[in-house]
Amino acid sequence: MTHRLVALVVTRDRLDQLQKTLAALLVSDADVLGEVIVVDNQSGDGTADWLAAHKDIRVTVLTQGANLGGAGGFEVGLAYVRDHTDADWVVMMDDDGRPAAGTLETFQNTNRATREAWVTAVRYPSGGICEMNRPWRNPFWSFGGFLKGIAGGRGGFHIDDSAYAAPAPIDIDGGSFVGLFWSRRAIEKAGLPQGRLFLYGDDVLYSLALRRAGGRVAFDPGLHFQHDCETFGEDDGTIQPLWKVYYMRRNQLMVYRSAAGLLFYPVAAAFALRWWMQAKRYAGQGAAYRALLKRAIKDGFAQRTDMTFDDVQKLAHPDR
Structure with a gap:
């Protein structure tokens, strides 16, 4: 066959x-x-x-x-x-x-x-x-x-x-x-x-x-x-490089909306709070992490995918 x-x-x-x-x-x-x-x-x-x-x-x-x-x-x-x-x-x-x-x-x-x-x-x-x-x-x-x-x-x-x-x-x-x-x-x-x-x-x-x-x-x-992805280096509980925070968290919210239906809002709120508290893991990058996460949460709830890669990079590296 x-x-x-x-x-x-x-x-x-x-x-x-x-x-x-x-x-x-x-x-x-x-x-x-x-x-x-x-x-x-x-x-x-x-x-x-x-x-x-x-x-x-x-x-x-x-x-x-x-x-x-x-x-x-x-x-x-x-x-x-x-x-x-x-x-x-x-x-x-x-x-x-x-x-x-x-x-x-x-x-x-x-x-x-x-x-x-x-x-x-x-x-x-x-x-x-x-x-x-x-x-x-x-x-x-x-x-x-x-x-x-x-x-x-x-x-x-x-x-x-x-x-x-x-x-x-x-x-x-x-x-x-x-x-x-x-x-x-x-x-x-x-x-x-x-x-x-x-x-x-x-x-x-x-x-x-x-x-x-x-x-x-x-x-x-x-x-x-x-x-062939077994070795990524030491996992310190952070998402690296930092710009990936935006895509991971925004897209997770979009997945939760699609999967959870009416339960989306309590599920999303619980995860968003947990993610926000994780800023302490990003020594020296906390402000950029929060900026990326804030935009990710906003766009995830709104189901928006028009953020450009260059704009994400600017949030991740505001001093460049």
């Missing part, structure tokens, strides 16, 4: 990772993977030259004149898939995410028509489960899920480790853009992701849009991806 499959990779300034990812994708035959679409978000590290010299005719490069962020890159890429390919499915990833050997073949050899999207088991190169890519269920769509979320926090609405060893797929509400198989039917139902989110939360909102439109999503533990 063969589905017409293409891959979508969004990259910026990580040529070494992109090279590994394209090698992992292109090892599959053309009858398994028909095309690899690379969205280059204005890289300045030689990526453009390397891609221009690449010899595999399956590689299509969409070079952007500005850094659109991960969200903008996936919007551009999915629009290309929709308008310029006849693919039934697209598998999405960042430049540091890639399929394990045989994963694309496993996907192709199984009936996938029962769902509009399939989420893979994403692990670090060392073999541990990649927490940032752990699939989830919306805790606000069932009373039991809500109670689990209250009691267990993030662990209450993300799937547990046992699901990774389960003998069959399980129904979920969403996953990340690393190792996500997304059908043309899903694009028809959910439209395109919100590129102006820049980064953070775009995959959550896109998954919720699909589910709200009646689309079905499943986690298949037999599909394996690797995310």
